[in-house]
Amino acid sequence: MTKSFLIIQLRPEDATADNEFAAIKFYGKLQDEEVERLRMEQSDLQNIKLDHYSAIIVGGSPFDVSTPQGKKSPVQLNIETGFQHLFDDIVDQDFPFLGCCSGNGLLGNYLGTSISGKYAEPVGGATIQLTAQGRSDPLLKGLADSFRVLLGHKEACDFTPPGAVLLATGDACPVQMFKLKNNIYATQFHPEADAAGFRVRINVYRDHGYFPASSAKKLISSIENEETPEAQLILKRFVDRYRS
Numbered sequence: 001m002t003k004s005f006l007i008i009q010l011r012p013e014d015a016t017a018d019n020e021f022a023a024i025k026f027y028g029k030l031q032d033e034e035v036e037r038l039r040m041e042q043s044d045l046q047n048i049k050l051d052h053y054s055a056i057i058v059g060g061s062p063f064d065v066s067t068p069q070g071k072k073s074p075v076q077l078n079i080e081t082g083f084q085h086l087f088d089d090i091v092d093q094d095f096p097f098l099g100c101c102s103g104n105g106l107l108g109n110y111l112g113t114s115i116s117g118k119y120a121e122p123v124g125g126a127t128i129q130l131t132a133q134g135r136s137d138p139l140l141k142g143l144a145d146s147f148r149v150l151l152g153h154k155e156a157c158d159f160t161p162p163g164a165v166l167l168a169t170g171d172a173c174p175v176q177m178f179k180l181k182n183n184i185y186a187t188q189f190h191p192e193a194d195a196a197g198f199r200v201r202i203n204v205y206r207d208h209g210y211f212p213a214s215s216a217k218k219l220i221s222s223i224e225n226e227e228t229p230e231a232q233l234i235l236k237r238f239v240d241r242y243r244s
Contacts, residue, residue: 002034002244003052003053003054004033004034004036004052004053004054005028005030005034005035005036005053005056005057005242005243006035006036006038006048006055006056007021007024007036007037007038007056007057007059008038008040008056008058008059008103009021009037009038009039009040009058009059010040010058010061010063010102011039011059011060011061011062012041012062013062013204015200015204016201016204016205017039019197019200019201020059020192021037021059023192023194023197024057027191027192027232027235027236028057028192028235028236028238028239029236029239029240030239034243036053040075040078040079040082041075044078044082045082045083045085045086046082046085050089050090050095054096054242054243054244055097055098055238055242056095056097056098057097057098057100057103057235057238058097058100058102058103058106059101059102059192060100060102060190061079061101061102062205062208063075063076063079063102064105064115064154064155065080065102065105065106065109065115066115066117066155079106080106083106083107083110084110087106087107087110090184091110091111091180094181094182094183094184095183096183096184096242097183097184097185097186098186098187098191098235098238099185099186099187100186100189100190100191100192101151101153101187101189101190103186104156104157104175104178104186104187104188105153105155105157107161107180107184107186108161108175108178108186111161111162111163111180112161112162113157113160113161113162113175114157114158114159115155115156115157116155116156118158119157119158119172119173119174119175120153120155120156121151121152121153121156121170121172121173122152122210122211122219123151123152123201123202123210123223124150124151124219124222124223124226125148125149125150125151125222125223125226125228126148126150126170126172126173126189127147127148127149127170127171128146128147128168128169128170128176128177128189129146129168129169129170130143130145130146130167130168131166131167131168131169133165133167133179134166134167134168134177137167137179138237138241139167139185139234140167140168140177140234143230143234144230147228147230147231148226148227148228148230148231149176149189149190149191149193149228149230149231150189150190150193150194150195150198150223150226150228151173151193152198152201152210152211153188153210154209154210156173156175156188157175157178158175159174159175160174160175161178163180164178164179164180165178165179165180166178167179175188176188176189177189183242185238187231187234189231190231191231191232191234191235191238192232192235193228193231194228194232195223195224195226198223199220202216202219202223203220
């Protein structure tokens with residue numbers, strides 16, 4: 001039986017969720033019949049059976065792990081509780097997982113690193129550098145030692161999670177990509193992102209505190225010429241490696 005990729009989405013807004021889902025399929029070279037989509041504001045993670053899937057990919061969200069517990073919405077609390085249980089199984093089985101941005105924060109938090117705004121980065125392009133371990137990793141081997149990515153986050157891992165290996169770093173944010181065991185990956189940047197997708201996100205999240213709302217047009221202009229083929233190739237390599 002051919003197993004599918006489970007795409008878990010944490011974005012409550014249709015515009016950003018649909019754009020992200022389409023981008024994951026496009027840059028991962030995934031066909032419709034290869035994916036199953038789960039939107040967390042419409043469902044939960046209680047009945048996920050890992051042996052039904054080839055791998056799990058988790059996208060970004062407007063939620064912050066570091067938000068005080070009492071200020072988190074019911075949707076966010078449901079997401080975080082669900083992932084605590086899901087990670088028990090993923091880590092125990094070394095199950096193929098790629099967490100992007102929020103997926104990175106959720107995994108890092110689960111593994112015991114502190115998540116804070118210390119290494120927040122503005123919406124836009126940034127240059128990251130591979131570590132020695134990163135240069136030899138199957139998802140990164142042969143890529144340039146440094147390359148451009150698209151990102152934007154109000155929080156990040158303060159340090160590499162215990163037991164994980166740092167694969168990529170950056171000047172403004174030291175934990176850009178890490179790996180746990182052999183098959184569990186997380187990126188602070190968005191490997192599925194392109195300028196068109198970020199345009200959608202900037203317009204939707206202009207009032208969510210990532211940037212002053214008045215700067216939206218300037219941000220859109222600044223990312224129009226950003227190209228991130230290496231980041232997108234990471235996503236494709238993940239899919240290729242775990243396609244059943």
